[in-house]
Amino acid sequence: MGAAAGAVTPRPRQRPLNWRRTRRGSVPYLLVAPVVAVLGVVLAYPVYSLVRIALERYGLFELIRHHGVYIGLANFATVLHDSVFWHTMLRTILFAAACVSLSIVGGMLIALLLVRVSGFIRILITSGLVLVWAMPPVVAVQVWNWMTNVQNGVLNYVLTELHVGNYFQHNWFASPFSQLAMCAMLIVWGALPFVSITLYAALSQVPHELVEAAQIDGAPFWRVFKDVTLPVIAPVVYILTTLSILWDFGVFTQVYLLIGQAALTPANYLMSVYVFEKGFVISDYGIGSAISILMLVTVAIMSVVYVRKMLRVGEVT
Amino acid sequence: MRYRVLAVIATALTLGVVAAATASASSHRTASHTLTVWLQVDAQNGWPSVVAAANTAFQNSHPGWTVDVQYQSWGDHLQKFDATIAGNDTPDVIEMGNTEMTKYMAAGAFANLSSYKSSFDNSAKWLAGLTKSSMFNGKLFGVPYYAGSRLVTYRSDLFKKAGIKKAPKSLAQFVGDLTKVKAKESKVKGFSPFYMAGTDWYSALSFVYDYGGAIAKQSGSKWVGTLNSKKSIAGLTAYKKFFKATAAKSAATLNEANPAPYTVFSQNRTSAIFGPGWFSCCTGKKYTKVTGQFVMPSHTAGKSMPGFLGGSDLAVPGQSSAQTEARAWIADFTNTANEKALQTVGNIPNATNLLNNSVNDRAAQQSWFVPTAKHWVDVENGNILRTMLAQILTGKLTVKQAATTASANIAYTLNQP
Numbered sequence: 151m152g153a154a155a156g157a158v159t160p161r162p163r164q165r166p167l168n169w170r171r172t173r174r175g176s177v178p179y180l181l182v183a184p185v186v187a188v189l190g191v192v193l194a195y196p197v198y199s200l201v202r203i204a205l206e207r208y209g210l211f212e213l214i215r216h217h218g219v220y221i222g223l224a225n226f227a228t229v230l231h232d233s234v235f236w237h238t239m240l241r242t243i244l245f246a247a248a249c250v251s252l253s254i255v256g257g258m259l260i261a262l263l264l265v266r267v268s269g270f271i272r273i274l275i276t277s278g279l280v281l282v283w284a285m286p287p288v289v290a291v292q293v294w295n296w297m298t299n300v301q302n303g304v305l306n307y308v309l310t311e312l313h314v315g316n317y318f319q320h321n322w323f324a325s326p327f328s329q330l331a332m333c334a335m336l337i338v339w340g341a342l343p344f345v346s347i348t349l350y351a352a353l354s355q356v357p358h359e360l361v362e363a364a365q366i367d368g369a370p371f372w373r374v375f376k377d378v379t380l381p382v383i384a385p386v387v388y389i390l391t392t393l394s395i396l397w398d399f400g401v402f403t404q405v406y407l408l409i410g411q412a413a414l415t416p417a418n419y420l421m422s423v424y425v426f427e428k429g430f431v432i433s434d435y436g437i438g439s440a441i442s443i444l445m446l447v448t449v450a451i452m453s454v455v456y457v458r459k460m461l462r463v464g465e466v467t
Numbered sequence: 468m469r470y471r472v473l474a475v476i477a478t479a480l481t482l483g484v485v486a487a488a489t490a491s492a493s494s495h496r497t498a499s500h501t502l503t504v505w506l507q508v509d510a511q512n513g514w515p516s517v518v519a520a521a522n523t524a525f526q527n528s529h530p531g532w533t534v535d536v537q538y539q540s541w542g543d544h545l546q547k548f549d550a551t552i553a554g555n556d557t558p559d560v561i562e563m564g565n566t567e568m569t570k571y572m573a574a575g576a577f578a579n580l581s582s583y584k585s586s587f588d589n590s591a592k593w594l595a596g597l598t599k600s601s602m603f604n605g606k607l608f609g610v611p612y613y614a615g616s617r618l619v620t621y622r623s624d625l626f627k628k629a630g631i632k633k634a635p636k637s638l639a640q641f642v643g644d645l646t647k648v649k650a651k652e653s654k655v656k657g658f659s660p661f662y663m664a665g666t667d668w669y670s671a672l673s674f675v676y677d678y679g680g681a682i683a684k685q686s687g688s689k690w691v692g693t694l695n696s697k698k699s700i701a702g703l704t705a706y707k708k709f710f711k712a713t714a715a716k717s718a719a720t721l722n723e724a725n726p727a728p729y730t731v732f733s734q735n736r737t738s739a740i741f742g743p744g745w746f747s748c749c750t751g752k753k754y755t756k757v758t759g760q761f762v763m764p765s766h767t768a769g770k771s772m773p774g775f776l777g778g779s780d781l782a783v784p785g786q787s788s789a790q791t792e793a794r795a796w797i798a799d800f801t802n803t804a805n806e807k808a809l810q811t812v813g814n815i816p817n818a819t820n821l822l823n824n825s826v827n828d829r830a831a832q833q834s835w836f837v838p839t840a841k842h843w844v845d846v847e848n849g850n851i852l853r854t855m856l857a858q859i860l861t862g863k864l865t866v867k868q869a870a871t872t873a874s875a876n877i878a879y880t881l882n883q884p
């Protein structure tokens with residue numbers, strides 16, 4: 151009874167408090183609601199369409215009539231029994247791994263350089279990086295095409311003049327390996343600015359006293375970097391790696407334009423190109439959608455590992 | 468706070484006005500009657516005056532209409548077309564390669580033009596090859612636009628310098644002539660007497676047909692790949708031998724889009740190229756007067772090598788809301804005067820009564836065409852033939868191995884349901 155009487159007195163106070171609390175608690179949800187709504191419209195519907203088409207026979211005939219025929223999981227069965235799919239998947243994983251490692255290592259080297267150079271040189275390097283970042287991929291591909299042109303390319307000319315070897319009329323796109331290597335170079339070149347500037351920002355957060363202390367204790371450069379700098383910037387490295395995996399696994403523009411439609415074959419397909427060829431070139435949208443979903447699942451699995459690591463590192467720091 | 472609210476309202480109003488303006492602009496565009504025409508860049512580069520003449524004639528007979536000609540490239544125009552089909556926003560007229568027609572006719576993408584055939588000039592005498600590519604199940608879905616045979620475009624000054632006075636009568640003689648030119652021009656850096664992109668299958672497979680081979684043949688309701696037949700292999704072997712003897716090694720894995728053979732020609736890097744007759748348009752100002760053409764000789768002396776009969780048709784997409792006007796524009800574009808103008812720039816006109824004894828028309832008498840199968844365009848776009856040619860020229864596979872793989876791939880693709 152006493153408890154009940156005690157509870158009676160604060161009631162009028164508690165009601166508005168609860169309401170206020172609820173209101174305050176709902177603010178974050180209200181703030182995030184527009185983003186969720188927009189994502190729902192621009193992401194949920196396309197994903198729904200993608201899944202629906204993946205379960206249908208949907209070719210040119212069906213496209214013209216805007217109506218597919220439901221066939222269950224037959225498209226997935228076809229794709230998973232196609233050796234081209236598995237070869238392409240493996241090639242894409244290796245390609246993405248090469249691009250990601252080169253971007254992160256290269257970006258780190260540039261970031262470390264930025265820390266050490268004078269202000270003026272830093273501005274020069276940063277401006278150069280921003281110019282690269284600002285160049286649209288289509289323009290970059292055109293420039294690379296000119297530079298590597300078999301007849302009049304500046305690359306062949308310079309290498310020959312420097313007596314690196316006889317590169318006169320050298321075709322840089324002669325084999326699937328060299329075609330993909332050229333694409334990887336272009337992609338890494340385009341990714342370096344973002345990676346290096348972000349890593350430079352992270353490096354500037356490393357406490358000087360920690361580095362100094364390690365140096366006074368006589369730790370060599372590599373040891374300071376591995377045991378002092380790297381743990382501090384690790385969350386940023388993980389974020390960059392995850393983002394790079396997502397970008398490089400699905401890269402399309404550079405590969406499609408640099409190699410060119412007339413030279414794309416199952417021997418140099420990457421997943422995004424494979425989806426495009428099956429879906430848009432052969433006009434088999436059902437198969438194309440099925441491959442897209444499988445690709446999405448693969449990237450999700452690969453990223454989960456990194457995101458989990460990233461979260462763990464974040465907790466520790 | 469009040470200002471913020473005002474700002475939000477102002478922004479919303481502005482967006483609303485912009486949306487309304489855009490909506491009215493798009494409906495306005497429909498009201499002003501625009502006929503959208505998709506042509507290939509070949510027309511933009513080679514015969515823009517013919518396009519202009521057709522537009523003027525159409526606009527004179529259709530007051531209030533404007534023609535929006537949008538130039539496309541062969542590599543991706545079908546993907547763009549598919550996207551417009553999905554979005555119900557197709558062009559009113561589209562140029563299709565004659566090898567691309569069957570897939571779209573079979574799927575029902577084009578309007579039936581059978582009952583309007585007589586409204587097009589010379590329709591009774593259209594080239595059989597092009598008419599065949601416009602027909603499906605006995606109905607007409609396209610209007611022949613022009614055909615193109617394959618010719619050798621050469622530098623007459625360099626041939627004269629090497630002591631060659633007449634066009635070669637056989638393949639062996641042609642190789643001999645090119646060897647002489649090579650000897651004379653040995654000091655020109657990067658010069659090869661002959662240039663063709665190694666994977667240019669339109670030109671390369673002429674050797675196959677010259678030796679009596681073929682890409683595929685129909686056996687009952689099934690297609691059988693025939694590139695691994697004895698005759699086809701003989702043709703591919705001859706191609707490899709010819710390429711090794713006369714062409715630049717670096718071109719073995721290149722395609723004809725990059726670099727264009729006429730660009731190599733205009734840069735004094737070669738004395739002869741093999742490709743469409745209209746290549747003579749772009750051999751460079753410096754060499755216009757010394758550019759000549761002849762029909763590629765066969766390995767059998769005195770005969771000419773069969774050339775790929777390429778060509779284009781014009782179709783009206785079924786989704787077009789201006790089909791009457793689209794047919795009228797096609798009729799203007801393919802009238803006798805315009806077809807004759809196309810002939811002067813190195814094309815073959817669309818009707819037999821317009822043919823003359825030009826080198827182009829002579830070349831067209833010996834020609835070959837791809838299998839007329841629904842899925843042929845998938846063989847083309849899958850680059851099965853280009854892969855085979857690159858494998859042969861680089862020696863990655865033997866002629867027999869490459870041809871057998873390609874043949875199996877072609878049969879598989881053509882026999883898809």
